[in-house]
Amino acid sequence: AQSVSQHNHHVILSEAASLELGCNYSYGGTVNLFWYVQYPGQHLQLLLKYFSGDPLVKGIKGFEAEFIKSKFSFNLRKPSVQWSDTAEYFCAVNAIISSGSARQLTFGSGTQLTVLP
Amino acid sequence: DGGITQSPKYLFRKEGQNVTLSCEQNLNHDAMYWYRQDPGQGLRLIYYSQIVNDFQKGDIAEGYSVSREKKESFPLTVTSAQKNPTAFYLCASSKRGLDEQYFGPGTRLTVT
Numbered sequence: 001a002q003s004v005s006q007h008n009h010h011v012i013l014s015e016a017a018s019l020e021l022g023c024n025y026s027y028g029g030t031v032n033l034f035w036y037v038q039y040p041g042q043h044l045q046l047l048l049k050y051f052s053g054d055p056l057v058k059g060i061k062g063f064e065a066e067f068i069k070s071k072f073s074f075n076l077r078k079p080s081v082q083w084s085d086t087a088e089y090f091c092a093v094n095a096i097i098s099s100g101s102a103r104q105l106t107f108g109s110g111t112q113l114t115v116l117p
Numbered sequence: 118d119g120g121i122t123q124s125p126k127y128l129f130r131k132e133g134q135n136v137t138l139s140c141e142q143n144l145n146h147d148a149m150y151w152y153r154q155d156p157g158q159g160l161r162l163i164y165y166s167q168i169v170n171d172f173q174k175g176d177i178a179e180g181y182s183v184s185r186e187k188k189e190s191f192p193l194t195v196t197s198a199q200k201n202p203t204a205f206y207l208c209a210s211s212k213r214g215l216d217e218q219y220f221g222p223g224t225r226l227t228v229t
Contacts, residue, residue: 009157034217044160044207044220090159094215104175105150105218109159 002027002095006108013081014116021076021111023091032094033074034105035065039087047089050074061085083117120144121221123208128226130202138193138224140208149191150209150218153177160207166191167214195226202228 005024013019025031035047048059055067065076074091091108121142130136142149148167152160162175166185180199185191191210195202205225209218 004159006159032215036220043222044209046217046219049217092160096215104162104165107152107159107161109157 002093002106004091004093004106004108006089006091006111008111009109010112010114012114012116015083016080017115019076019078019081019085019113021089021091021113023074023076023108025072025074025091025093025106027072027093027095030096032096033065033067034092034094035059035063035074035076036090036092036107037087038090038110044090047076081113081115083115086113086115088112121208121210121219123206123221123224125224126222128224130226130228132228133197134228135194135196136202136226136228138195138206138208138226140191140193140221141189142191142208142210142219142221143189144210144212144219145188146210146212146219147188148211148214148216149185150211151175151181151183151191151193152207152209154205154207154223163193163206195228202226 003026033050036044037047038044050057050067058064063078088110090110094105124139150165151163154160161177163181164183166172182194207223208221211218
């Protein structure tokens with residue numbers, strides 16, 4: 001069964017610091033990859049996604065992520081965080097099986113980011 | 118205004134009672150999902166449905182039941198057989214199974 005690992009459970013940064021959140025998955029085939037964000041009191045929402053093409057994808061609010069197939073990784077980055085980025089971030093993986101359909105979306109355990117003003 | 122609605126936001130029940138959580142979407146999405154979110158465990162899939170009148174068990178289906186009689190609606194029943202029902206429940210939908218999922222605001226269920 002596929003699994004998704006987010007090794008950083010809680011990250012604390014000061015404003016303007018750079019951010020990198022790790023995400024690794026265990027599935028050897030084709031994958032669709034997602035980062036979701038849950039701001040305090042708000043819906044879980046899509047930050048960015050990778051289906052195919054350029055492995056460096058850009059999302060909303062200045063976030064980007066790089067898919068490195070050889071490392072089974074999809075790390076999230078932002079050059080300079082703001083206080084408003086305080087939220088919980090979830091990596092998710094959809095494994096594409098040979099028939100073209102997908103196994104269920106599997107989420108990591110989440111990383112709580114706290115940005116200090 | 119398109120989206121996913123879940124009601125109620127907070128729900129309290131006594132142990133031994135079944136309870137049904139509502140999920141409605143007006144996005145014309147084919148697929149719908151129910152997740153359970155517990156602190157430090159991310160989201161775990163309970164049930165999902167790719168089309169009307171069809172649904173499949175997810176990773177933690179025991180003690181839960183669903184129905185999909187209409188495209189717009191995917192209610193979840195938490196039965197008395199669910200050993201640890203207190204949790205935050207999220208409903209989601211996607212155009213197809215491969216697409217990104219859109220989430221509702223969630224229902225926090227407390228069983229005492």
